[in-house]
């Protein structure tokens with residue numbers, strides 16, 4: 001029997017799992033790649049409504065393959081518009097996310113050709129998986145529109161979910177055409193009227209993308225951004241500077257308190273030389289998954305409530321030229337970044353009334369805006385999302401959330417999803433954002449390319465083992 005493998009999700013994680021399976025298999029396979037839309041390979045991140053939306057990682061670090069670090073850079077340099085540019089500058093530049101989407105699409109098309117040569121049947125299915133049933137003779141996937149299918153193994157690569165709605169009493173507001181829960185859709189910046197301000201909830205990288213989108217649509221009015229901490233987004237400063245002295249003091253048995261005190265000590269040291277915390281946080285990147293896994297649940301909860309935002313500001317930065325644009329808007333009085341909590345939002349014929357508690361001024365404030373765009377980041381508590389496949393799997397007792405409700409309980413050594421009693425589903429794998437609770441850092445290409453590669457190896461090793469004829 002030819003093994004049937006289903007991959008739910010046609011974004012980076014799903015497609016790169018398929019690319020690796022196709023590349024490495026020595027025997028025929030049947031591969032079903034399932035995506036909600038036909039934009040296979042691009043996913044949410046690499047199909048943007050604006051070419052000015054750029055990667056937040058430099059070109060030299062965006063290879064799709066862990067063992068070929070310059071794969072993306074070489075692909076870029078082979079294109080006519082880059083060929084004559086200095087490679088080191090291109091390597092440290094932040095290119096368009098759409099260009100990265102082109103790279104992934106090309107990779108995917110090449111893989112489909114290789115699949116044909118290797119007698120691998122690739123089926124691209126555009127539909128939404130609504131239910132997963134683990135039966136004795138395989139996994140049954142049910143769809144919104146198409147007839148269900150059965151596969152022997154399934155990889156859940158569902159990626160980033162949309163943000164959850166803010167908690168306000170006036171729930172009917174969320175049905176308003178002037179409320180945009182999904183900030184990655186073009187509609188949220190289109191058809192704007194500059195005479196009244198716009199409210200963006202959240203002030204991270206998606207806020208920046210949304211502002212660029214609004215400007216591109218000639219929005220000239222005021223923008224308010226409200227988030228719990230109101231931290232200012234930082235630019236990439238200290239480019240090329242590395243600092244590693246703190247790593248020598250960090251070990252596995254450390255408590256979160258000890259860890260933060262080591263980091264504080266080193267931040268103080270570098271500050272004397274005019275350097276801020278970012279190189280210290282950057283150096284932790286290869287170690288953050290291990291550090292996270294060694295923390296207790298209480299420490300993880302403390303990190304989420306007290307340190308996550310500080311960590312995020314140091315970690316998720318924007319290129320200097322984009323930062324300058326954001327700063328100019330602030331100086332011109334067109335962008336107001338507030339620290340606060342939304343109390344309620346109501347809409348009348350005269351516009352949208354927002355009531356919020358201003359943390360700095362310690363009082364309730366009011367705003368009148370024409371639209372509200374939710375940029376609070378992907379929701380990780382899937383049980384809170386309506387009509388959501390992962391939420392359904394949790395409800396059906398197939399998936400279990402981790403203690404912090406950041407993702408799905410999984411054995412991260414082999415990427416097998418855990419069942420109720422901590423045992424593993426032998427035929428069900430997941431990767432990417434679904435592993436946030438297990439690994440914390442599990443959303444960027446840096447982690448996803450390794451996970452996709454490893455899952456392909458594990459699946460193929462098991463298939464060869466199960467079916468002797470496959471050897």
Ligand SMILES: Cc1cc2nc3c(=O)[nH]c(=O)nc-3n(C[C@H](O)[C@H](O)[C@H](O)COP(=O)(O)OP(=O)(O)OC[C@H]3O[C@@H](n4cnc5c(N)ncnc54)[C@H](O)[C@@H]3O)c2cc1C
Nearest residue numbers: 009011012013036043044055056129159160389432444445
């Ligand atoms: C706006 C944005 C910009 C980013 N920029 C960068 C960057 O510059 N560098 C970097 O390293 N990382 C970046 N990231 C992180 C990003 O998460 C990863 O790089 C990567 O794109 C994630 O891929 P994925 O396949 O896990 O998720 P996604 O790209 O979200 O793909 C998941 C796919 O699964 C589909 N799906 C979900 N549920 C179902 C279902 N029930 N049935 C069928 N299909 C389903 C979705 O429609 C989607 O197409 C960015 C993320 C975002 C959101």
